[in-house]
Amino acid sequence: MREQSAATPILQVQHLKKYFHTPRGNLHAVDDVSFDIQEGGTLGVVGESGCGKTTTGRAILRLIEPTGGSVIFDGNDIIKLDKSRLRVMREKMQIIFQDPYSSLDPRMTVASIIGEPLIIHGRVAGKKELLKRVHTLMEMVELEDRLYAAYPHELDGGRRQRIGIARALALEPKFIVCDEPVSSLDVSVQAQILNLMQDLQDRLGLTYMFVTHDMAVVKHISDDIAVMYLGQIIERSPAKALFARQYHPYSHALISAIPNIDSQTAEAGTILRGEIGSPIEPKPGCRFAPRCEYCIEKCFKETPPLETLEPGRQAACWLVKELSL
Amino acid sequence: MDELLLSIQNLTTEYHTDESVIHAVNGINLNLKKGGSLGLVGESGAGKTTTAYSIMGLLPKLTGKIAQGSILFENKDLTRLPEDEMRTIRGNEISMIFQDPMTSLNPILTVGDQIAEVLEIHGTADTHAALAKAGDMLEMVGIPRERMHEYPHQFSGGMKQRVIIAIALACNPKLLIADEPTTALDVTIQAQVLRMIRDLKAKLDTSLILISHNLGVVAQVCENVAIMYAGRIVEYGPLREVFSRPLHPYTEGLLNSIPRIEIDKERLSPIRGMMPDPSVLPRGCIFRPRCPYAAAACATKAPHITEGSGRSVMCLMHEGVIPNTMGTGGNHA
Numbered sequence: 001m002r003e004q005s006a007a008t009p010i011l012q013v014q015h016l017k018k019y020f021h022t023p024r025g026n027l028h029a030v031d032d033v034s035f036d037i038q039e040g041g042t043l044g045v046v047g048e049s050g051c052g053k054t055t056t057g058r059a060i061l062r063l064i065e066p067t068g069g070s071v072i073f074d075g076n077d078i079i080k081l082d083k084s085r086l087r088v089m090r091e092k093m094q095i096i097f098q099d100p101y102s103s104l105d106p107r108m109t110v111a112s113i114i115g116e117p118l119i120i121h122g123r124v125a126g127k128k129e130l131l132k133r134v135h136t137l138m139e140m141v142e143l144e145d146r147l148y149a150a151y152p153h154e155l156d157g158g159r160r161q162r163i164g165i166a167r168a169l170a171l172e173p174k175f176i177v178c179d180e181p182v183s184s185l186d187v188s189v190q191a192q193i194l195n196l197m198q199d200l201q202d203r204l205g206l207t208y209m210f211v212t213h214d215m216a217v218v219k220h221i222s223d224d225i226a227v228m229y230l231g232q233i234i235e236r237s238p239a240k241a242l243f244a245r246q247y248h249p250y251s252h253a254l255i256s257a258i259p260n261i262d263s264q265t266a267e268a269g270t271i272l273r274g275e276i277g278s279p280i281e282p283k284p285g286c287r288f289a290p291r292c293e294y295c296i297e298k299c300f301k302e303t304p305p306l307e308t309l310e311p312g313r314q315a316a317c318w319l320v321k322e323l324s325l
Numbered sequence: 326m327d328e329l330l331l332s333i334q335n336l337t338t339e340y341h342t343d344e345s346v347i348h349a350v351n352g353i354n355l356n357l358k359k360g361g362s363l364g365l366v367g368e369s370g371a372g373k374t375t376t377a378y379s380i381m382g383l384l385p386k387l388t389g390k391i392a393q394g395s396i397l398f399e400n401k402d403l404t405r406l407p408e409d410e411m412r413t414i415r416g417n418e419i420s421m422i423f424q425d426p427m428t429s430l431n432p433i434l435t436v437g438d439q440i441a442e443v444l445e446i447h448g449t450a451d452t453h454a455a456l457a458k459a460g461d462m463l464e465m466v467g468i469p470r471e472r473m474h475e476y477p478h479q480f481s482g483g484m485k486q487r488v489i490i491a492i493a494l495a496c497n498p499k500l501l502i503a504d505e506p507t508t509a510l511d512v513t514i515q516a517q518v519l520r521m522i523r524d525l526k527a528k529l530d531t532s533l534i535l536i537s538h539n540l541g542v543v544a545q546v547c548e549n550v551a552i553m554y555a556g557r558i559v560e561y562g563p564l565r566e567v568f569s570r571p572l573h574p575y576t577e578g579l580l581n582s583i584p585r586i587e588i589d590k591e592r593l594s595p596i597r598g599m600m601p602d603p604s605v606l607p608r609g610c611i612f613r614p615r616c617p618y619a620a621a622a623c624a625t626k627a628p629h630i631t632e633g634s635g636r637s638v639m640c641l642m643h644e645g646v647i648p649n650t651m652g653t654g655g656n657h658a
Contacts, residue, residue, distance in 0.1 A: 048514075254512060263544075
């Protein structure tokens, strides 16, 4: 879809881990996740609640401190940076949050929300320059000039999300984690925001990590997709190829479960049984095995590695060579 | 031969606040046959939930008001029924499932007690029989009956929604209204719950109104669909026909704006603009400010319902007032 620069990943995540301590043991929210993202591309990260997709996005930006692993961005390991150097690096890495209702300070005007990062990072010399920059940013996200002094509560969800995008763009980042940016929006507005995000990517050469639970959205926006289940990536594939064929039984179940407009998808047999297991002190073995209709004994004993099956495609399943889904 | 269970005529529901009158539902007509299933689709603020609350008699007492119209349920007009009679119908003959399974259950009662409570209140069973029936209901929604002594917090989201469905179906209602029943659930759990609703509906011969903003969800369960916009039903008909050949520009816009699994689109075609403020609706056609096909007449002349071959639509293009240019992309594609 977008031009690929000669295979230099802008971001390389290796063995990323985030454990949370709970009274019942360690909760493995992200458990040894590795992937990279090509410059100017979009990696979609999908999975259901509790799969670790949001935690992965936040750990990459060190909005929460990872338990282990490395995140190489622009030649630097983000995890090893001290506070002041991390701050400089953050200018290049931004995030757009899911809920435009709770992620904007209700006491700040549209202009001050968008302009705040410019002031904090000393990007503007004076008020005049600040005003000019804010206007440019508002124009970029198609926010009307008259909303300059408005407060978030006066605006609808679509416009609020545009504010969040403008603020994320203020420092001219290269990489943006988009955490369910359209999930709380109505479909007609969702389409407006998705188009805007694609336009901005083409125009500014942005790289996105797009976190979502919505399979149709992720197919539309992504070049590549990583499917997560209980803290691990279980399949990685170019977007269109994944929908044409899935190697992992969970990806297959996930895609079969999408309510399709044209047909009744929920035919007998394709519906996944049971519910997601506990991420607290998980036992060795495939985490999907208890819900998997194809599981064998080995699946409960050894964790399958993410194995390359064809160029750009990987899956973590012991039976991947035998199954044809 | 097809007996009507529910017939809504010219329903107009308003919310009165100090400053303004919110026109939430503006003269809708809807018919539902016994055993039928109807999807009510639209974006936030379309009036879907207000329609459901009007049927259930659950409008907020101080502000909500049915200004006009009738809701005939088995030939009784629910809008004129006294509250005590309405109470015997609600939960008994008409049940409703609400969107959020996390907050719809009582946290300090076991799920078994909550199912049994409905049966006792409606006098269908004594305490002992009600508890036994509660166990049966749990099994029917795929939860082992041993779990009836557990509390809501011990259940996952999908399981809670199953409990809520068990409560709603406990008295074997003639009509079930499900308001976004799977919106809070993960997609694999959503598939389980949708299949269950479909199976139970067939088994118990319950009629169903399913409210959702998700066209795919409605397509899994419903035969007919009504598309709502700004308090009006702009299009109605058999679901597959409406989705494959929409007659109203809003329906077409809705279908074009969603990303589809089965169709590759480089770019989505959003509907421009926003839903109108329900306290100051535009004159003429309510969709005109956002409609790519709008002509001068649309600003002054409000469209009527045009009916034909089981479908109906509210648009001047179908009344012959302006030329029908649907499918051309319109004048600002």
